[in-house]
Amino acid sequence: MFEARLINSAHFKKVLDAIKDLLKEASFDCSESGIQLQAMDDAHVSLVFLTLRSDGFDKYRCDRNLTMGMNIENLSKIFKCSSNDDTVTMKAQDDADTVTFTFESKKQKISDYEMKLMNLDQEHLGIPETDFSCVIRMPSAEFARICRDLSQFGESIVISCTKEGVKFSTSGDIGSANIKLAQNNNFDKEEESVTIEMQEPVTLTFACRYLNFFTKATPLAQQVQLSMSDNVPLVVEYQIPDLGQICYYLAPKIEEDEN
């Protein structure tokens, strides 16, 4: 028996928005410690790693480890039928081939959605612990805005990090663009700070397309963390308050002619 309840279905809706453009299908691994999802995107370029801790749920019970393969688009359709302040309860029997989502509103309305599960191949990729050369924390909305703006001008974004700040650049037919953020600690509004932990400066190039997919997680967290080292994937990390986190991994582009 698996059962997990969230007082506020909006949290899970936002989690689905953060993965549904990258993943058509995915397996949710449920255990006593919580729910995990680890998957390559459909084009096998980036990796998504989602963790929802059992203690972040308002009720959580998982008698036996369970892997539930789901169509993310269908799952998203179901959650769109809930209001943001509905309570949601997910339930599955051991060895079940369906999962049930029950939404309860404050207005004596109870909605049950039963969805068929899928058998999905999955390979768990080891994610090595890395000491990163640069770790940048910045407002998630600012990062989303920068990726969106620059993707109008080029297909790649160069991220350069030094002690003073971080620079995002691109160039294309129209011309070139550079956006510089200075490090700044905003003690009154911590969520607006730009902070940098740097061992050594790094300059790496990434595909706009994927960065824009990752920023779909923006509503989940006010800050985003970018971790970079030469020759290892960028990690884009959003902490979901009181519930868990979502990390995206993307290998840098290797360019013959680096600017």
Added chain:
Amino acid sequence: MFEARLINSAHFKKVLDAIKDLLKEASFDCSESGIQLQAMDDAHVSLVFLTLRSDGFDKYRCDRNLTMGMNIENLSKIFKCSSNDDTVTMKAQDDADTVTFTFESKKQKISDYEMKLMNLDQEHLGIPETDFSCVIRMPSAEFARICRDLSQFGESIVISCTKEGVKFSTSGDIGSANIKLAQNNNFDKEEESVTIEMQEPVTLTFACRYLNFFTKATPLAQQVQLSMSDNVPLVVEYQIPDLGQICYYLAPKIEEDEN
């Protein structure tokens, strides 16, 4: 001479929104008692019955009974040119082949739209008075939401009514869905109540597509009334405050394999 005036053109705009997806053309029957429109939708599946009482208008005069055939899309275009708080006056001469709509705004702006009338065949269908097994009253926005949500999962909605409440269900490729509303009298906010008058329980199946057309009337009324009996059409009824009502009739689907 026919003349009818509404202080607030928004009411008539909403009436047009409630019929324009179902009817391409329709005849408005004007008499001393008011304006009536009765028509099958373009696919001849459902029936619309609109009544606007003469005493609901701020000025009303109808010397001779008059039937005005109109293209609803064009009529809707004309009303889109008015602001919600414009006064609207409809005028037609006896035996005229045009109708004029005059919008007066508070800002010394007067707009006249003259529209050509059409000759439409029309058959008036007798609507028999029925004692229904179940009459459900519920918030109109809730009914619209349920129809919209369930139509993502199946083509039909099963409505089951008992003394305790009403259940809306569907199923399809993704899985199945059930939404239950308990009867509840909200005396503080009457418009949020769900009330049921039941002679005997009823379970009937309807096409989502048409229910979704009917809910275009939602902005007209805070509550909707669903009347059901075995083997007779469902009546979906919206009371337009101080002006009249719109009723939609839809025959139940006959399914060999009923859930």
Added chain:
Amino acid sequence: MFEARLINSAHFKKVLDAIKDLLKEASFDCSESGIQLQAMDDAHVSLVFLTLRSDGFDKYRCDRNLTMGMNIENLSKIFKCSSNDDTVTMKAQDDADTVTFTFESKKQKISDYEMKLMNLDQEHLGIPETDFSCVIRMPSAEFARICRDLSQFGESIVISCTKEGVKFSTSGDIGSANIKLAQNNNFDKEEESVTIEMQEPVTLTFACRYLNFFTKATPLAQQVQLSMSDNVPLVVEYQIPDLGQICYYLAPKIEEDEN
């Protein structure tokens, strides 16, 4: 060296919105007195004349006259990357083939966009000073609404001006439409006044399509001024507060059968 700074990039964004549907490319003529743009639209039907005075900028320097040919769509893309309250600085070297736009936000974010310039043929058309038979001033949003509404019913709008007021008319397959505005001085809310200076009454016909292009300038000014005389182009004029103005010129349609 050319350099011009505006505290608020929103003003220039709105200017671009006012020309980008009419002009694919255009030359900005920069001199000590400010920036001018004069161009026929792509179909060579109407004329746009934009003036931004040097004293309207927060900093302005133009050592030598400079003509910068720009792709307006690309320019508009660049300005979409700025926030409304960003400071924008435009810079170009003498004889440069690029121009740079620098946006500075209050949050220690600096964005540079470098855009390639183009060589554009341009002919400067003399605009003769005319004494107009009628000059109408009215709320710009009302003019935009009227043009939009009437263009649903016909391809041309007839503007008739008398001492009492101004009438906009059209007709087409659906029927006919007339919108009358009475002259009225609203001393409390001057921006809502309709005022008419008339030497003699005028009735002229114009293409809806172009009037709708011109009303893209609506966000720049609360009032619009329409100047009309027989056989000369209509002038549609928006005063940009503290910065300059944009004028559109459109020749009247000559109709064999005038209403």
